[in-house]
Amino acid sequence: xxxxxxxxxxxxxxxxxxxxxxxxxxxxxxxxxxxxxxxxxxxxxxxxxxxxxxxxxxxxxxxxxxxxxxxxxxxxxxxxxxxxxxxxxxxxxxxxxxxxxxxxxxxxxxxxxxxxxxxxxxxxxxxxxxxxxxxxxxxxxxxxxxxxxxxxxxx
Amino acid sequence: xxxxxxxxxxxxxxxxxxxxxxxxxxxxxxxxxxxxxxxxxxxxxxxxxxxxxxxxxxxxxxxxxxxxx
Numbered sequence: 001x002x003x004x005x006x007x008x009x010x011x012x013x014x015x016x017x018x019x020x021x022x023x024x025x026x027x028x029x030x031x032x033x034x035x036x037x038x039x040x041x042x043x044x045x046x047x048x049x050x051x052x053x054x055x056x057x058x059x060x061x062x063x064x065x066x067x068x069x070x071x072x073x074x075x076x077x078x079x080x081x082x083x084x085x086x087x088x089x090x091x092x093x094x095x096x097x098x099x100x101x102x103x104x105x106x107x108x109x110x111x112x113x114x115x116x117x118x119x120x121x122x123x124x125x126x127x128x129x130x131x132x133x134x135x136x137x138x139x140x141x142x143x144x145x146x147x148x149x150x151x152x153x154x155x
Numbered sequence: 156x157x158x159x160x161x162x163x164x165x166x167x168x169x170x171x172x173x174x175x176x177x178x179x180x181x182x183x184x185x186x187x188x189x190x191x192x193x194x195x196x197x198x199x200x201x202x203x204x205x206x207x208x209x210x211x212x213x214x215x216x217x218x219x220x221x222x223x224x
Contacts, residue, residue, distance in 0.1 A: 087197035136220030
């Protein structure tokens with residue numbers, strides 16, 4: 001396992017595009033791609049939970065080098081709500097029903113394209129952390145809110 | 156309004172980050188740290204976010220910050 005670098009993101013984006021996977025970079029990893037400065041360990045992807053998209057996702061993950069058993073492929077293809085992957089080139093969490101967001105389509109319409117990646121809007125990233133309300137979310141929210149204000153200032 | 160002062164310090168960080176290349180920015184941002192229990196399985200899946208939150212609450216060390224309490 002290696003750390004997620006820009007070239008990893010490019011490879012992920014290229015592979016997902018080739019397979020037609022509909023997804024958004026999400027969570028702190030999404031914020032980092034928007035320019036947020038902080039640290040994180042894994043990549044969070046918000047994936048459209050429909051069977052066709054999940055099937056494409058399985059193919060893309062296998063091509064990227066994630067080692068998935070037949071049962072795991074079936075589970076991902078079915079679209080569970082949360083899947084944690086530590087069996088590939090980098091750590092990744094697949095989120096199909098993030099807290100605070102009703103429908104993928106809504107987040108997709110609000111997405112930001114940066115560095116050719118589809119990234120969830122900072123409002124959705126913050127809203128989801130507010131809804132999740134874990135200790136680590138509460139700790140990171142003041143700085144994320146500060147980042148959103150900074151983004152508004154530079155637009 | 157104490158946040159205003161914090162914002163100023165944060166904004167210096169954000170401005171500095173914006174001047175770095177995306178490659179460097181990501182090298183600075185994505186780090187690997189071992190998280191006990193969480194990183195001890197190659198694969199986990201949960202049917203619902205509620206099930207995931209419950210599992211985190213019951214199994215992860217509190218200091219990792221995954222608890223809502």
